[in-house]
Amino acid sequence: MKQRKYSTERMAALFLKRLTLQTLKTSNGCIRSWLGKYMVQKRTPAQLRLFAPAPGPPHLTHTHAFSTDGDTQDEKMPKRMNGTDLSNIGRKIHDRIIHVLDEKGNDLGNMHRAAVIRLMDERDLRLVKRCSDAQPPEYQLLTGAQIHAERLQLRSEARAAPQPGPTPTKELTFSSSIAQHDLDTKRKQIQQWIEKKYKVQITIKKSKNDQEPENKIEGIFNHILQTMPGIATFSSKPQPAKGGKAVMCILRPLSKKEENAYRETEGTQKGDTLNKENGNDRGSDVLH
Known part of the structure; x- marks a missing residue:
């Protein structure tokens, strides 16, 4: 009985040992397969990095921000001209010593900033x-109202300045038999155009009256020009036009140089006239 009992216990122990080994083998296989997948997943990026190029020294790359206008922010900033935009520089005085004028134009001399x-x-x-080329640079103290007034003056001068390009031309046509009142009206219109710096092309048609003097049209041109002394001159002298049925000329405004020369000539002539009159008076006094 004892031998049978011992053999039964031994068989039970062997069975339990085999069952335990089988369980461990199964569980180890599952764990091993799971760990294998995990290690493959973790190793894949490392394996890919093996084929990556070796890192080199860093390089700095200068890039520009993308813009549809094609201009950077710095290029869009308005460029100020020294002494021409009348901008208040505030406390940003770059020079240590500057030449200063006060708001009344009085010279304060060189001063520390x-x-x-x-x-x-x-x-x-x-x-x-005022002047950045001077040594030291020249500045002026102004009130806000003075700066505003000077800016308005600069804008008005810029509008009044002649625009670059060809001078525009106005055209006017009338008959040589025009009445005096209508001729005066035409002359005033021509003078207004000349004062606005236009060229004026005048075409005068010959009258069908055979008794009209041949030099009448030239006389009309000369009369128009003589009523605008120091303002206009011939750009193109009278010449036949429209197959000889009319006479055409072009008047233009005087240039600055021509205006100055005209004023000098007028001043000289007036001075000569006064001298002659004074000389005649002195002569008459002597005779008397």
């Missing part, structure tokens, strides 16, 4: 650069 800033604060003034 710290003294200029102190003067600006005391008198509530702005600082404007």
Whole structure:
């Protein structure tokens, strides 16, 4: 009985040992397969990095921001001209010593920028650069109202300045038998165009009246020009046009040089006239 009992226990122990080994073998296989997948997943990026190029020294690349306008922000900033835009520079005085004028145009001489800033604060003034080429640079203290007034004046002068390009031409046509009243009206219109710096092309048609003098049309041209002394001159002298049925000329405004020469000539002639009159008076006194 004892031998049978011992053999039964031994068989049970062997069975339990085999069952335990089988369980461990199965579980190890599952764990091994799971760990294999995990290691493959983790190793794949490392394996890919084996084929990556070796890292080199870093390089700095300068890039520009993309813009549909094709201009960078710095290029869009308005460029200020020294002494022409009347911009208040505030406290940003780059030069240590500057030449200063006050708001009335009085010369304050050379001053240290710290003294200029102190003067600006005391008198509530702005600082404007007048001449950057001077040594030291020239600045002027102005009030806000003075800066505004000078800006308006510069804008009006810019509008009044002649625009570059060919001078526009106005055209006017009338008959040589025109009445005096109508001729005066035409002449005033021509003078207004000349004062606005236009060229004026005048065409005068010959009258069908055979008794009309041949030089009448030239006389009309000369009369129109003589009524505008110091303003206009011939750009193209009278010449036949339209197959000889008319006479055409072009008047233009005088240039600055021609205007100055005309004024000098007029002044000289007036001086000569006064001298002659004074000489005649002295002569008459002597005779008397």
